[in-house]
Structure formats: C-alpha cells, structure tokens
Amino acid sequence: NAGVTQTPKFRVLKTGQSMTLLCAQDMNHEYMYWYRQDPGMGLRLIHYSVGEGTTAKGEVPDGYNVSRLKKQNFLLGLESAAPSQTSVYFCASIEGVGAKNIQYFGAGTRLSVL
C-alpha cells in the first residue's frame, strides 16, 4: 500500500518555466490538498479538492492551478515559475469528513526556482 505518492521529489526550474507536480493516492480518499512549507512559516494551504472534478482555493493560491480529473490524482501546476515559489510542497489526502479521519501526507517535493 503506497499511500500518498508525490512526483517528482526534487526539481530545479528557471524563472518563467512551467511544471506540474503530481500527487497520487491509492486509499480511495475523497479529499486532497496541496500545501507549501517555507522556513519559519509552517505549512500553508494552496488549493484543495473535496471530490473528483472539484477544486477550491486555499490560503496562498496565487500563481498555482490545480486539477482533479481522477479521484486518485491531484495535480498542482505552475504556469510561470517565480523565485518566490521556491519551497517544499506537500500533498495530503483524507477519507472525508469525520472525527476519526486523519490526513495522510506525501514525502514532499523540493522545488527551487532560479
């Protein structure tokens, strides 16, 4: 059981380049999330999805787009990368609303934008 898998693990981009981060979960979870982690700021929510075909903005959505075409995948896109997007990106998923449910996290993607 792989859980939450993020691809790639590391990436270096030049300013203005585009890329897509892939998050895949094999737990049949309904909800998925993208966070970014910066030094001294903890994890901040970028976008999230409460089901296949749905997406919503989080706390820091500017410069990012997402898609949830399949239930198991949640894609995070950077159309024109900027140095301010240098960060570690985490994907998470959860079965759904419920007191006992917890978020499962991927191992993170370290992105550097030069």
Add this chain to the structure above:
Amino acid sequence: AQTVTQSQPEMSVQEAETVTLSCTYDTSESDYYLFWYKQPPSRQMILVIRQEAYKQQNATENRFSVNFQKAAKSFSLKISDSQLGDAAMYFCAYRSTDNTDKLIFGTGTRLQVFP
C-alpha cells in the same frame, strides 16, 4: 479566521527527560480538532497525537500526552522519557468542522535531544 501560534522556535531536552512544547490557537468555533505532527529530517509528516475539542479528557499516546485547555485555547504537547529519535520539527495544527477538513498549521518548534 483561525490561527495557530507556536512561540518556541527551538527547544532542547536531555535524553530520558521530559519536555513540553507550547501551542495556542484562536477560533470562534466551539467544535474542532487539534493535532501535533512530527517532521523528522526525512520531511515525512507523522501524526503524533490528536484531540477532539468536545472531549475534556486529555489525549495520550504512549510517551506523548497533551494538556488541552479549551477556555485558554492552549494545546501543549508533553514528551516523556525523551529519546534521540524524538528530535524533529513539531507542528501544531487546527482542523475545523466546516466540511473541508483543511489544516491550519503553526510555524513549528524544532526539538533537539541531547544524549
């Protein structure tokens, strides 16, 4: 909007001793969940312990326990019998019951454990 504050950027403890990490939060909600996550150098986020706000009893998980003070909006983590493997970043997180299940994180506390 809810906020989570961790006022201790770094803490240290000797092996086998006890350490307490602080967390305060702000919310107008009466029902919510609180979590402590551990992030070792591998970057993997690991759930340590969670607390449901409607439960008065403090959660415990082996050597980890919390002191949940709802009126004071305080949620501290106590690690007993500290081990070298406890060295990590620890994040306090808040989850509302608004059907989005999104987490709001504090800025983290780096815990060092000395032999």
